Amino acid sequence: MKVKNWIRQLHGEKLFLLFAMxxxxxxxxxxxxxxxxSNSIFLAHYNVSLYPYAWLLTIPLNLLVVTFYNRFLERFGCFRMFLITVFATMGINGICGLFVREHPSLAFLLYIWKDIYVMLMFQQLWSVIHTKTSLNKAKYLYGILFGVSGIGAIFGSIVPGFFAVKMGSEHLLFLTVPLYLLFIGAYYAMLRRSGGGLSATKERTRGGLQLIKSSKALKFILIIVVLMQLSTTIMDYQFSSFLQERFPVQDLRTEFYGRLWGLINAFKLCLQFFATFLLVQFLGFRRSHFVVPGVLFGNAILTIFNPSFAFITYSFSVIKTFDYSVFNILKEMLYVPLKTEEKFKAKAVIDVFAYRSAKGLASLFVIGMGALSADKLPYAYSWGPFALFAIWLAVAFLYFQKKETLDTLDGSRRRA
Incomplete structure (x- = not known):
């Protein structure tokens, strides 16, 4: 009986990982x-100068979504909350695809919503994965899980990269519906094999903010997420300014953007499958946390001295590659030893609200830089990420120094 149960459990874990992938x-x-x-459609109806104001509008919508999610998660359970998110996204994509040309305000809604829903989707996926994974397994499994996601991104980027001009940007939104229908089936099958069942989070728990206040690990995750998103958003705006000037035609801009993301996804895939695992193996988990801000800090220095379109595109590609690979894998590993309620509620606050609301804070920097003369803007924008990466390095040093001290003290107490 024990052998049969072990085989059944092993088979269940493999299926769980398959559906998670x-x-x-x-x-x-x-x-x-x-x-x-959505980025290209926004630029077609508005202007890159309105990006910061769209990011500011993200904050109240973000707060509303996360509040709704945390409040009704216990009542509805994982799967029903997931279905609400999926059908809301499919509806917005379909409506925008049909009516955005006649109603340009929908471009605003699409641009804002796309930044919120994707983080909510990943939040709901990874919260379940964390409940099934130990830190030892995470060191090699998380890279594979992110790598398969990277393959999906490469396949997806083919659509705008090669069909935007032929089909029209708005019509591409309809192709997202069948993907989400397949996603529903995979997520349901994963939950069935998660061990906790479909109602794993129905117990009463504290709010996400309360959990963050009481945990040093969650505070550290919150800080590095905000720092990463602030710097990414500033570089995104800088890149979009050059992009709009270089490609004024909507469909050509969508095509270039799609092909650039295809290239980013290819490099990201290599980091997800191989580089992160080797990084943790050779440098260790703690030292690996200094690699991302260290590399990007050096990259920011180079951007200050050469703010051209080619180099801005390169810098933007590098930070996006690291954001969706090494940074996210290491960040997700920090959640593994935490409590279940922290993996769901606190994670929703950090990975959805803080992740995207950081764009609102970045918009204040962008608007402030707009007060400078136009010839100084490319140079001025580069100083933001430079300062943020320096702060990130300092925060990581202080956190892991204190954590090492606490671990040593705990070990001494146990031996005593």
């Missing part, structure tokens, strides 16, 4: 279509 694949494949399409 498929879920990540469908999320990134869909987002690789929606992201460049």
């Amino acid at each position: 498929l879920s990540g694949f469908f999320i990134t494949a869909e987002y690789a279509i929606t992201k460049p399409t």
Whole structure:
């Protein structure tokens, strides 16, 4: 009986990982279509100068979504909350695809929503994965899980990269619907094999903010997420300013954006499958946390001295490659030893609200830089990420120094 139960458990774990990989694949494949399409449609109806104001509007919508999610998660359970998110996204994509040309305000809604829903999708996926994974397994499994997601992103980026001009940007949004229907099936199958069942989070728990206040690990995760998103958003705006000037035609801009993301996803895939695992193996988990801000800090220095379109595109590609690979894998590993309620509620606050609301804070920097003369803007924008990466390095040093001291003290007490 013990052997049969072990075989059954092993088979269940393999199926769980398979459906988790498929879920990540469908999320990134869909987002690789929606992201460049929504960005290009926004620029067609508005202007890059309105980006900061769109980011500011993200904050109240973000707060509303996370509040709704945390409040009703216990009542509805994982799967029903997931279905609400999926059908809301499919509805917005379909409506925008049909009516955005006649109602340009929908471009605003699409641009704002695409930044919120994708993080909510990943939050719901990874919260379940964390409940099934130990830190030892995470060191090699998480890279594979992110790698399969990277394959989905490459496949998805083919759509805008090669069909935007032929089909029209708005029509690409309809292709996201079948991907999410497949996603529903994969997510349901994963939950069935998660061990906790479909109602794993129905117990009463504290709010996400309360959990963050009482945990040093969650505070550290919150800080590095905000720092990463602040710097990414500033570089995104800088890149978009050059992009709009270089490619004024909507469909050509969508095509370039799609192909650039295809290249980013290819490099990201290599880091997800191989580099992160080797990084943790050779440097250790703690030292690996200094690699991302260290590399990006050096990259920011180079950007200050050469703010051209080619180099800005390169810098933007590098930070996006690291954001969706090494950074996210290491960040997700920090959640593994935490409590279940922290993996669901606190994670929703950090990975959805803080992740995207950081764009609102970055918009204040962008608007402030707009007060400078136009010839100074390319130079001025580069100083933001430079300062943020320096702060990140300092925060990581202080956190892991204190954590090492606490671990040593705990070990001494146990031996005593």
